[in-house]
Amino acid sequence: MKALILFYTTYGHNYIMAQAAAEGVRQVEGCEAILRRVPENLSDEILAKMGALEARKQWEHVPVATVDELPDYDAIIFCVPTRFGNMAAQMRVFWDATGKLWVKNALVGKVASIMTSSNTQHGGQESTILMSIPPLLHQGMIYVGLPYTFQGQSRIDEITGCSPYGASTIAGPDGSRMPSENELDGARFQGKHVAGIAKKLAG
Structure with a gap:
């Protein structure tokens, strides 16, 4: 079973989360985790003004994903920052290019x-x-969240992310x-x- 962890990040938070997700995937026998990033659509000039160029050195060695490779994986975990309560544009632009996969039912x-x-804390993580x-369901994918068997999302002793x-x-x-x-x-x-x-579905 091959899982793609597909991320976009500006300052590194979602790269760190993606690495942790990959660790989790590898805990399952016979499962392989592959990290890929989506293309950046901001210029270096803009990224420099945002103070993001230095941070990018942490993950610029990770290969950029292509739409054509997505059907090669049994699972895709998306790691993406919130932008005004919605998915960052870089990931949205990448996903909007998957129409040819939809025509072929390649991700069903x-x-x-x-x-x-x-x-x-309330910056739109759940939204x-x-x-x-919905775009994933349009592709016929099966969505899996974070069940409450992960008891860390019920903690009230610290400010923390995570939801079902x-x-x-x-x-x-x-x-x-x-993180x-x-x-x-x-x-x-x-x-x-x-x-x-x-793994169960692939088997």
């Missing part, structure tokens, strides 16, 4: 899952995931807060959960 029956981040699910819709992290208004151990545990749990279900 594949497992899909989403993780996200936002600057603030981003919920509004990102998917793992998430809070970046802070200036982006300086990196907490609880949030990373959620990403690992989700990766393992997705891999287990995809």
